Amino acid sequence: MDLRRMYYFNATVKYQSFSRAAKSLHISQPSLSNAIKTLELEINAPLIERTTKQFQLTELGQQFYERSKSLLAQFEVMDTELKELAKGEQLEIRLGMIESANHWFSQVIIAYQKQYPQNQITLIDTLYNQTVRQALLGLNVHGVITNQHIVDQEIKSELLYTEPYVVLTKKDHPLATKEKITLVDFAEESLIIGMPEFQTSAQILKAFEQENITPHIQYKIERFEMIKVLVEEGLGIALLPQQYVNHHLSESLISRQVHSDFLSRSVYLSTMKDRTFPESIRKLFELIKSMH
Template identity: 25%
Template sequence: MDIKQLRYFEAVAKHLSFSRAAEHLHIAQPALSMSIKKLEQQLALTLFHRSDRKISLTDEGNELLRHARVILRNMADAEHAMQQLRGIQRGVVRVGIPSMLGSYHFPPILMAFKHRYPELDLEVIEGGTWQIQQQLERGELDLGVIVAELVPDSLCATVFLQQEVMVTVSREHPLAAQQQVTAKQFFEQELVMFKEGYFHRKVVDRLANQTGATPKISFETNLVPLIKSIVKQGFGISTLLGMAVDDDQDLVALPFAEPVILDLSLAWSRDRHLSVANQTFLDFVLEHSCANK
């Protein structure tokens, strides 16, 4: 047993619902269910009655809940005491995030961070990876999201998320019936692209150089909703991360025939010391991103 398992167990016991508990914890429901199952296996006990989509605590679950609440309360008190000793109750985190991740990956993480550390000020700046890199080097940002392979020697970085770049088309597009898209097929289409300096544009430009293709770019914009709208209306195709397309019934996300995988990193200046507040945010993002993989 560890603290995370007890925290997950207490949330499920409180809400008596895996879905509501997962939403409260800002993690994926399958990850939560797996954690509880592992806890039951480790204890060789059944903690919840499961029937007809309803759950309730077993006698063993009620006994564990009594101990778990004491442990979690003591842990919270200890964390609060240590935060005060470290000065974590004050500080500013300035972080640069590309628009797609800012719209689809980071909102629940940022809200959860502010809930746990309400006294910390969080400044989020949207920008392309090149712009974020320059701001990090100039000391205008404390942390920033950039692609791992683009991290220069002037920055330190740690990978927090791996995502596949997907060809995105409307449901009526001829490519929508395929299982994958070749680079040649992609560059034969009219493209809706991010402007230069954004990691998705860098991926497409690199792919074009590798294949000797000349992209036919009809629209350039950094607004994800506008890109999706243009693609839906059939005026071109684009590349997006799966997270931006998963819940959109009017779009189809297809992998490249040779998959394009991005390792996304949180980076900071090698010449600047990370404050306690910044290190806390970095650790928090790593913890929550891993929990949602």
């Protein structure tokens, strides 16, 4: 069976249209139609219903699509792995990265580049659960450092560390000198938080919910760095991961522990379970797991 025709068939199903699929494949629509017809002749059965105006697969076509989709995905992984292994130690290594891991990961890069100076490292923001999964299975990244524990039969999540959230305030704020800070202290404060769809924000809000406290959220900000700026300007206080605020704080800011049984998070290294990596990529993963 011709792999190219299988690929054309999958594209046609994906776009639910011969014309749109042909455009995405950069071939003519008649060429695509002929390839599908040839495939059906090989199987000796129709794959696509041609008696209705709406695009529809036959029962056999649906089964063929599910199986061929899996085969094409395996072929793509194999093709990528072989090309990477052939390149040896001159690779572009692509990693998804949460913002709070930037400082300690920079130390990983320093150690790694001493051993593999020819390899290029590309870091990509990967913030949502589904985005992480798609990036890994789509072979857009080799691994992801994430605060999301992904339970998936195709993805492996290895715990790197667990850390608390700490409160970030100006040094002249009352919480800066309070003997013991709890979430109750946040009820009357202007809280600066990340976007609601981020895992970090969801964990923080869940902690407030578990302690039956309603926070006063004044600002929702996408980047931790901007949150730090607003705190420094006296516009509110923030809860941020300890690893992030441990470094490069201005003289006007201070971080303090918050006493809560619910205010912590775990960070993971996520990779595809069955993907084979060159030695230089495996070495990077080893450094990540040992240097966090």
